[in-house]
Amino acid sequence: MSQDLTHRAVIKKALGAYEIKRDENRSKYLNWQEARQAASEIKWEAVNHLDHYLLEMTKNLEARGTKVFWASNAEEARQYVISLAVEKKVKSIIKSKTMTSEEIHLNGALEKLGYDVVESDLGEYIVQLNEEPPYHLVFPAMHLTRGQIKEIFKRKLGSDTSDLPEELTMVARNIMRQKYLTADMGISGANFGIAETGMISITENEGNARLTTSFPKIHVSLMGIEKVIPKLGDLAILLPLLATAGAGQQITCYNTMIGGPRQPGECDGPEEFHLVLIDNRRTELLADAEQRDALHCIRCGACLNVCPIFKNSGGHSYGTTYQGPIGSVITPHLRGLQDWKHLSSASSLCGSCTEVCPVKIDIHHHLLHNRRNAATQMPVWWERIAFKGFSIATANPALFQLGIKIARVFQPLHFLVKGTLFDPVRAWTQTRDLPNIPAKSFRQQWKSKQ
Amino acid sequence: MNGSKDQILARIREALRSQAPVPGNHDYSHLAMTPSRPKPELENFRQWLPPVESNSENQWDLLTKSFHALKTDFGLLESKARLIDFVLELQRVEQWKRVGIHHGAMTDEIASHLEIEKLWVDEGYDPQAMEQCEVGISECDAIVAQTGSILITAKSGGGRGLSVLPPHHLVLARTSQIVPDLPSAYELLYKRYGGNFPSMISFITGPSRTGDIERIVVLGAHGPKKLTVAILKD
Numbered sequence: 081m082s083q084d085l086t087h088r089a090v091i092k093k094a095l096g097a098y099e100i101k102r103d104e105n106r107s108k109y110l111n112w113q114e115a116r117q118a119a120s121e122i123k124w125e126a127v128n129h130l131d132h133y134l135l136e137m138t139k140n141l142e143a144r145g146t147k148v149f150w151a152s153n154a155e156e157a158r159q160y161v162i163s164l165a166v167e168k169k170v171k172s173i174i175k176s177k178t179m180t181s182e183e184i185h186l187n188g189a190l191e192k193l194g195y196d197v198v199e200s201d202l203g204e205y206i207v208q209l210n211e212e213p214p215y216h217l218v219f220p221a222m223h224l225t226r227g228q229i230k231e232i233f234k235r236k237l238g239s240d241t242s243d244l245p246e247e248l249t250m251v252a253r254n255i256m257r258q259k260y261l262t263a264d265m266g267i268s269g270a271n272f273g274i275a276e277t278g279m280i281s282i283t284e285n286e287g288n289a290r291l292t293t294s295f296p297k298i299h300v301s302l303m304g305i306e307k308v309i310p311k312l313g314d315l316a317i318l319l320p321l322l323a324t325a326g327a328g329q330q331i332t333c334y335n336t337m338i339g340g341p342r343q344p345g346e347c348d349g350p351e352e353f354h355l356v357l358i359d360n361r362r363t364e365l366l367a368d369a370e371q372r373d374a375l376h377c378i379r380c381g382a383c384l385n386v387c388p389i390f391k392n393s394g395g396h397s398y399g400t401t402y403q404g405p406i407g408s409v410i411t412p413h414l415r416g417l418q419d420w421k422h423l424s425s426a427s428s429l430c431g432s433c434t435e436v437c438p439v440k441i442d443i444h445h446h447l448l449h450n451r452r453n454a455a456t457q458m459p460v461w462w463e464r465i466a467f468k469g470f471s472i473a474t475a476n477p478a479l480f481q482l483g484i485k486i487a488r489v490f491q492p493l494h495f496l497v498k499g500t501l502f503d504p505v506r507a508w509t510q511t512r513d514l515p516n517i518p519a520k521s522f523r524q525q526w527k528s529k530q
Numbered sequence: 531m532n533g534s535k536d537q538i539l540a541r542i543r544e545a546l547r548s549q550a551p552v553p554g555n556h557d558y559s560h561l562a563m564t565p566s567r568p569k570p571e572l573e574n575f576r577q578w579l580p581p582v583e584s585n586s587e588n589q590w591d592l593l594t595k596s597f598h599a600l601k602t603d604f605g606l607l608e609s610k611a612r613l614i615d616f617v618l619e620l621q622r623v624e625q626w627k628r629v630g631i632h633h634g635a636m637t638d639e640i641a642s643h644l645e646i647e648k649l650w651v652d653e654g655y656d657p658q659a660m661e662q663c664e665v666g667i668s669e670c671d672a673i674v675a676q677t678g679s680i681l682i683t684a685k686s687g688g689g690r691g692l693s694v695l696p697p698h699h700l701v702l703a704r705t706s707q708i709v710p711d712l713p714s715a716y717e718l719l720y721k722r723y724g725g726n727f728p729s730m731i732s733f734i735t736g737p738s739r740t741g742d743i744e745r746i747v748v749l750g751a752h753g754p755k756k757l758t759v760a761i762l763k764d
Contacts, residue, residue: 098745114567151534152533225744226744256752290693332735333737336731370551
């Protein structure tokens with residue numbers, strides 16, 4: 081695999097338009113920095129009194145007929161949704177965008193049991209059809225060109241359209257409309273949970289979350305426990321910050337607060353509303369006071385959009401649910417430091433992520449904290465042996481020279497074993513390229529030029 | 531059935547025994563340290579958010595600018611007669627045959643002049659019948675000048691589906707419903723609904739849109755392709 085320059089150009093173009101709009105809308109604020117500080121304090125208050133606000137929120141939700149389920153891990157959350165689907169004889173399920181569902185791999189589990197699960201967010205629908213994970217927290221299909229999307233639609237849906245974004249969008253719209261009306265269950269995420277009034281808040285542009293939460297008889301919302309905020313009125317600053325930082329908009333098209341199932345006197349809405357609160361090791365991150373502010377994250381994606389690593393290596397290279405700088409900070413906490421510490425090293429520490437974060441998470445310092453913690457903790461045995469060998473080789477010029485000479489002979493044959501069990505460096509080469517050893521070393525070049 | 535409620539709460543309480551650094555202290559620390567910083571509360575947000583002037587003419591200018599930018603159609607109607615003409619003209623141009631509508635002071639008035647099939651949603655309705663409507667007509671709680679948003683609730687907007695399923699959403703409002711900014715809209719919600727909020731509250735800002743294909747904006751992703759606000763002067 082060589083450098084994918086076309087891919088980089090696609091990403092660069094997509095983010096270029098975003099940057100212009102973001103700067104334009106950010107400049108309208110009387111004081112963007114103070115607004116960030118306020119948002120940071122709101123989230124700090126909530127996260128540092130998480131038990132209190134979660135109890136207040138769930139009490140208020142339950143008072144109006146919402147069923148709240150607390151899931152310790154992905155398995156519990158999946159099982160709850162599955163047993164609910166079984167119990168209510170659900171056949172088809174429509175989903176609006178929820179990263180938490182990606183985190184707990186809900187779609188796969190439901191599909192395995194024969195449920196028809198459809199992502200209604202256009203970007204999510206495209207990557208679902210293409211059988212790949214979302215590329216970006218907020219723009220799931222940003223790596224695909226209109227030509228590629230046209231091909232995906234043709235292959236999977238048999239549609240025969242031009243590659244105009246309008247036409248492609250209408251293909252998805254027409255397929256989805258009946259699904260909203262006939263699905264038995266609608267699954268959504270939640271951008272915020274509101275303690276004071278017992279509500280969830282969903283931010284979107286397409287209207288698919290509105291439809292998903294209006295027509296199916298059962299609405300299930302998945303929410304990470306850290307999404308709670310104290311007051312309804314806090315949204316007056318959080319919603320515009322989320323939109324501006326995340327999508328360059330002043331506010332997104334639909335910002336919807338849902339406080340339960342259909343209430344007496346209302347003409348529509350689901351009969352049941354279930355909120356699944358998911359811990360899934362968030363409490364471990366909470367216990368790390370130094371990095372606790374990583375739980376302030378409102379998943380706007382602003383840090384991805386400015387990150388030189390994201391822009392050059394792309395969203396899929398992370399191999400995580402949450403990509404970019406914030407993903408590199410939280411994934412080691414959610415999935416194990418030794419397995420995911422490499423993410424924290426894939427950073428230039430330029431600090432752009434920290435600078436744009438609308439809730440002022442100290443992202444690039446947390447990458448450093450992860451590096452420190454990973455080094456302090458005992459690394460796995462083979463890594464210790466590998467680095468021991470490396471340090472011996474580099475401290476001994478003759479040995480190093482010899483190693484280079486041998487490697488130069490064998491590298492052309494490396495492709496035969498690359499990434500397989502017989503590959504001595506497969507931990508690296510399974511997902512990465514090894515640079516070619518140059519024909520002449522620096523020493524040889526130096527000698528010949530003297 | 532609560533799941534692992536007690537275990538999760540216990541883990542949270544254990545985790546919170548250590549104290550986190552003060553918020554946002556890593557950069558701009560001078561801001562965090564200023565003792566006179568206003569608290570992050572609703573009444574203070576205006577000091578930081580995009581400004582809105584207090585005079586209503588300026589607010590109207592700001593609102594129309596937002597509507598243009600968002601591709602929201604609108605009309606400022608001098609009288610009830612004009613409002614009726616405005617809606618009838620829309621009906622003629624778009625050839626509506628079926629309209630979804632809810633009961634309300636303004637909607638009832640308009641409905642009495644529309645001689646087409648009406649789907650009244652108030653007592654419940656068949657979603658498939660609503661899918662056949664070319665337009666959904668609703669009232670609203672407020673219009674936000676700062677952002678060009680329409681604030682509706684399940685109570686003011688005829689439930690959840692009416693404002694989002696038909697391809698055209700027509701909002702009937704009055705100039706007195708214009709509020710300057712988002713904080714005012716939330717203040718209004720507290721005041722109007724207090725302890726008994728409708729189960730759905732939504733800020734609608736322009737017709738439904740997506741940018742998921744090459745970040746190119748397309749209107750009418752899943753919700754209405756068209757949003758029209760007819761505002762009666764009062």
